[in-house]
Structures are given as structure tokens and as C-alpha cells.
Amino acid sequence: MASPPHAVIVGAGPAGCLTAIYCIRRGFHVHLFDKRTPPATADRYVGSDSRSYTMLLTCRAIEALQAAQVQVPSSLMGPLVGGCVHLPNKKTRVFTYTNGNSASYGISRNGLVWYLQRVLLQRYASHVSTHFEYELAKIDDDKCVAVFQSTREGGDSIQVEYGLLVGADGVSSKTRSEMLRLEETRPETPSLTFKYTRNPESYKSFYVSPALAKSSPLYVHHSYVQSWPALNMLLVGMADGSFWGGSKNSELLNATSGAAVERIFRETAPEVYDLLCQQNSDFSEDYAKQPRISFGGAVVLSRFHRRNIVLVGDAAHAMFPSYGTGCNAALEDCLLLDRIMDELASSNAQGAIDACKLAAEFSRRRVEDAHAIVDMSTDLRLLPRGPVGILQMTLLTSLGGLLPGLFGRTSYQLLWSHVPFKSIMQKKRVEDTVFAVALVAPVAALLFVLKSV
Ligand SMILES: Cc1cc2nc3c(=O)[nH]c(=O)nc-3n(C[C@H](O)[C@H](O)[C@H](O)COP(=O)(O)OP(=O)(O)OC[C@H]3O[C@@H](n4cnc5c(N)ncnc54)[C@H](O)[C@@H]3O)c2cc1C
Structure with missing residues (x-):
């Protein structure tokens, strides 16, 4: 043979x-x-490694895994159903992903790698030579x-x-x-x-163990991506119950002492700070010393x-x-x-x-x-910022809801589909044109009316 x-x-x-x-x-x-070196155990690589991070997987990744007969266990990959924004006035705004019912999942990068390597070695040992x-x-x-x-x-x-x-x-x-x-x-x-x-951006990460996470009021929104915009910070629930989070706030990244870290957290997200100190009594000092992680x-x-x-x-x-x-x-x-x-x-x-x-x-x-x-x-084209960007997103999402046959899902929502990225880009160009026309048309009509009277 x-x-x-x-x-x-x-x-x-x-x-x-x-x-x-x-x-x-x-x-x-x-x-x-x-x-x-290869990941040693799932535990070590699921959440407690500060060099790993949580990834959002959509149907694109899931289909690719399933086609290779890879079924990632629910102990490693959990559903992420929406977002929960913690506003500076202490209120929260919760929304569920409206992506045409296509589910999203959270998994740590190293957890996924650990599982794929395990499949390779258990299922195909005689067909693979590994060299770490x-x-x-x-x-x-x-x-x-x-x-x-x-x-x-x-x-x-x-x-x-x-x-x-x-x-x-x-x-x-x-x-x-x-x-x-x-x-x-x-x-x-x-x-x-x-x-x-x-x-140019970088971040520092943190981790909360499953037992501690479950005892926190923040656990109510464990299957949501929680964010504190004032601190440019995310907290994501992991399948094992833990939380992984990180911040790219420049003041926090530049803080050189534990006292500075504590002050910044206490002003903006004291509930997260308390949790992190329960996880690690030296959290502030350790966070100040943690090297920034490049994107x-x-x-x-x-x-x-x-x-x-x-x-x-x-x-x-x-x-x-x-x-x-x-x-x-x-x-x-x-x-x-x-x-x-x-x-x-x-x-x-x-x-x-x-x-x-x-x-x-x-x-x-x-x-x-x-x-x-x-x-x-x-260039963050799919999620334009500022008042005009929010207006555009609101208009397009509403049009998609009211006239699904004509407008359908927005270009941003299509990231959660199998639509090729180049088609999403084309759709974005159409959306920008529709939005420009929607803005310009009333002004032109008003000018026309004013001119005629
Ligand atoms: C903070 C952060 C958050 C992210 N969140 C998401 C998310 O939510 N969803 C998402 O889809 N993506 C996310 N990503 C992106 C995602 O992590 C990467 O796209 C993904 O890991 C790419 O996989 P890869 O196998 O191509 O490369 P990598 O994951 O980078 O793996 C490359 C491997 O090659 C090895 N290697 C490198 N050089 C050599 C060499 N010379 N010889 C031998 N081996 C080598 C490395 O050790 C490594 O194991 C995120 C990235 C970051 C940084």
C-alpha cells in the first residue's frame, strides 16, 4: 500500500x-x-490562565467543528444570549442578541485548543505526529x-x-x-x-472562580456579555460558571500602584472590584503589575x-x-x-x-x-459610534423588523450567519446609502417647500 x-x-x-x-x-x-507546550488539563486552560481569553463563537465556527465531527462539550462551551450594559448611573440595560435565532457561545481560546488536541490524540493517534x-x-x-x-x-x-x-x-x-x-x-x-x-490597544485580564462567581449578584447575567462602558471593561460568563474579564481603559492600564487600581475600580465598578478582591486579596497590586496584553x-x-x-x-x-x-x-x-x-x-x-x-x-x-x-x-464600520451611528443602527434595525422582506438583518447581524464577509461589506454600502438618503431626503423636501412658498 x-x-x-x-x-x-x-x-x-x-x-x-x-x-x-x-x-x-x-x-x-x-x-x-x-x-x-501543549495544554495539560482543561481546568488549567479554561479560565485561570491570564494569557487566554473568552471567544465568542457563532454558527460559522460551530458548523466547521461539527463538519469534522467535533462536538465541544457543554462543560467547555456555554451559550451567550445577549449583552448587559452597566451604566454609570448604576442602572443596567439588558438586550438579547437578535441574530435570526443563530446561537452564540463563549469558550476560552485555550479551552478550545485543549479539546481539539485531545480529539486529535484520542481519535487519530496513529495518523498524527505532534511536536511541541x-x-x-x-x-x-x-x-x-x-x-x-x-x-x-x-x-x-x-x-x-x-x-x-x-x-x-x-x-x-x-x-x-x-x-x-x-x-x-x-x-x-x-x-x-x-x-x-x-x-494600538491593549488590555489586562482577570478571572473569578466558578464558586465565587455563583455567589455574586452579577451571576444573574452570567450568560450575557456584561460591560461597563465607563471602564471599557467586559465580564463574560464561562461554561464552568467562572467569569473572565478584561479592561482596556487607559487609566487602568497605566496605573502603577495597587492604590490607583483600587480607586479607579471603586469609582466605576465597585461590585466587580469586591468580587476580584475576594478571588485574590492582592488583586490591586497584582493587576498593577500584570503586563499588558497586546491585541x-x-x-x-x-x-x-x-x-x-x-x-x-x-x-x-x-x-x-x-x-x-x-x-x-x-x-x-x-x-x-x-x-x-x-x-x-x-x-x-x-x-x-x-x-x-x-x-x-x-x-x-x-x-x-x-x-x-x-x-x-x-475601521469598526459595522458598528458606527456616536449619535449618528446609533441613529443609523436604530433606523436599520427597525426597518429590518418592520419590512424583513425588503431590509432583512443588518450587516452587523449578518456576522452571526454564513453570509460571506464580502457580501456583508456590500450590504453595508447599501445601508450607508439608504441612511444617507433617509437623512438627506427630508432636508431636501423641506428646502423645496420653503423655496416654493
Ligand atoms: C483579546 C482577544 C479576544 C478575541 N475574541 C475573539 C472572539 O470573541 N471570537 C473570535 O472568533 N475570535 C476572537 N479573537 C481572535 C482569535 O483568538 C484568533 O482569531 C484565533 O485564535 C486564531 O486562531 P489561529 O489558530 O489562526 O491562531 P493562534 O490562536 O494565534 O494560534 C497560533 C499557534 O501557532 C503557534 N506558533 C506561532 N508561531 C509558531 C512557530 N514559528 N512555530 C510553531 N508554532 C508557532 C502558537 O504557539 C499558537 O499555538 C480574539 C483575540 C483576542 C486577542
Whole structure:
């Protein structure tokens, strides 16, 4: 029997792990590399790791997981049904998501990764070789060899031959750097261009254990994303009952003493502060010392492939986490790759998958869509701020409710659907035109009437 083609996957995050599952199901032997250690237990990675964060998953991600027969347990992923805004006057405003009944879920990034890695190792152990604490060092795309270096001091290196190489190594992707380096010496057509926009914002996070969270009055809104706009702060309920939260308030980020942290919290969200102090009696001091966590940046690449190398997820199209869409888009990439693998295998007499065709076809179908969501996430186009923005959102949501056949869901609500991002962008342009006309028409009519009398 012929040996299976080898796929090397760089990065065992959400996109790398799901791509690994799909590749194995399509007959590849997978070599999965990550520069970090694997998550040890679910507990450690669900909420108490300050470097993890809660992600909102929509039907885009859920479909991609389900198509790979991955059913994330409810102990890791819980429903998020709406928002609860804590206003400065101590009142709350609660709303449920009206996204055409498409559910949203909250899961910690590391919790999802832990579960996907578990599925890989339990279900497909003989089809995958995992190499943790190895980072990509170099790609030779003439010989189709990738070199990985151990991240341990004095560690060895590993060379692997690949039939397909998938770069799923996140926003600072080394696979992407290697692709760009190779393009400099031997460019392919169309030319490969790359633009990176740094996200100037950062945040600091906090965690409340399930037992403590359940004893808090804030637990009433556990399945809502709670926010304190005055402190630019979110508190999200996790499936295990805990809370994960974070703030990007600049005063809080710049606070250098525990006393300053306490003062800022007490002025704006004393109920959260009390809870955090019960969780950790040194909370203020620890929070002042906690390093800021970067939001990364936005990546725009003109294509996602070179020969039999393909980029997916944040490596291809990292975005500002404005709408909670990055992981949804990353997992959608994996499903698209799988669909193309299916088409290529079906059109080949031996069922073989041509990796160069797979990579090129993925780029062809995905680039425009990815550019649309990266652009919309960077300039916050779908959620315009200020009084005019609120007026526009209210008008469009009301029109959608009154005349669903004509207006339907707003472009923002369509993020919770399978509608391609490029179509959402087109819809947004139509909405802007409708809104401009709605604003201008009464003024023009009034001027006309005034002129005629
Ligand atoms: C604060 C915050 C909140 C977010 N909220 C949401 C949300 O609500 N919903 C949503 O959909 N998305 C959200 N996102 C975005 C989401 O986290 C990312 O889009 C998603 O994790 C991308 O998955 P990935 O597998 O492509 O990359 P990553 O998750 O970045 O994984 C990349 C992996 O590659 C490994 N790696 C990196 N370099 C190398 C190398 N040279 N060699 C080997 N391995 C390497 C890394 O260790 C890592 O494990 C949020 C992001 C942030 C920062």
C-alpha cells in the first residue's frame, strides 16, 4: 500500500488543530508543530490562565467543528444570549442578541485548543505526529522540506518533508515570513504583497472562580456579555460558571500602584472590584503589575499560498478583535480547505489531492472575503459610534423588523450567519446609502417647500 501524503502543520492553535483533523480525514499523515507546550488539563486552560481569553463563537465556527465531527462539550462551551450594559448611573440595560435565532457561545481560546488536541490524540493517534516546543525555522520549497528548532535551551532541530505545508501559526506567522522571503528571491505570479496594521490597544485580564462567581449578584447575567462602558471593561460568563474579564481603559492600564487600581475600580465598578478582591486579596497590586496584553494587529496579504504552502487563520488574515470574528473566520477557513480537498479528491481517478491546486484554490476563494472582514474590523464600520451611528443602527434595525422582506438583518447581524464577509461589506454600502438618503431626503423636501412658498 502506498504511504499517505504528508502534511506539515505549523501551529497547534484552533486553526492548526482543526486543519489537522480535516487533513487526516482526507488521508494525510499530519506532523503538527507548536512552539509552546501543549495544554495539560482543561481546568488549567479554561479560565485561570491570564494569557487566554473568552471567544465568542457563532454558527460559522460551530458548523466547521461539527463538519469534522467535533462536538465541544457543554462543560467547555456555554451559550451567550445577549449583552448587559452597566451604566454609570448604576442602572443596567439588558438586550438579547437578535441574530435570526443563530446561537452564540463563549469558550476560552485555550479551552478550545485543549479539546481539539485531545480529539486529535484520542481519535487519530496513529495518523498524527505532534511536536511541541518546536518552532519553524526555515522552509526550502524546492526540496519541500521544513526545518523546526527546539525552543529548549540547546535543543535539537527536526527536518520534515511535506506534500502540503499549512501555516496556522497566528498573527506573527513565521510561515508567512518564510513565504515572503522565498518570494523575494523567486517571485511567483500574481505578486505577493503584505500589509500589517498594529492594533494600538491593549488590555489586562482577570478571572473569578466558578464558586465565587455563583455567589455574586452579577451571576444573574452570567450568560450575557456584561460591560461597563465607563471602564471599557467586559465580564463574560464561562461554561464552568467562572467569569473572565478584561479592561482596556487607559487609566487602568497605566496605573502603577495597587492604590490607583483600587480607586479607579471603586469609582466605576465597585461590585466587580469586591468580587476580584475576594478571588485574590492582592488583586490591586497584582493587576498593577500584570503586563499588558497586546491585541496583535491586522494582516492583509494579496494571496494565501505559494506552491504547496497555504496560510490559514490569523497567519493569513489576523484582524482587530472588534466583533469577535477572528476565530470564526479561522475555523471557516478549515472548512473551506476541506471542501476543496473533497472536490479535488472527487475529480481525481485515484482520489489524490494536488496540494498546489488546493493552496491556489483556497486563495482564490478566500482572499476577497478575508480582506472584507479585516477591513471592517479595523475601521469598526459595522458598528458606527456616536449619535449618528446609533441613529443609523436604530433606523436599520427597525426597518429590518418592520419590512424583513425588503431590509432583512443588518450587516452587523449578518456576522452571526454564513453570509460571506464580502457580501456583508456590500450590504453595508447599501445601508450607508439608504441612511444617507433617509437623512438627506427630508432636508431636501423641506428646502423645496420653503423655496416654493
Ligand atoms: C483579546 C482577544 C479576544 C478575541 N475574541 C475573539 C472572539 O470573541 N471570537 C473570535 O472568533 N475570535 C476572537 N479573537 C481572535 C482569535 O483568538 C484568533 O482569531 C484565533 O485564535 C486564531 O486562531 P489561529 O489558530 O489562526 O491562531 P493562534 O490562536 O494565534 O494560534 C497560533 C499557534 O501557532 C503557534 N506558533 C506561532 N508561531 C509558531 C512557530 N514559528 N512555530 C510553531 N508554532 C508557532 C502558537 O504557539 C499558537 O499555538 C480574539 C483575540 C483576542 C486577542
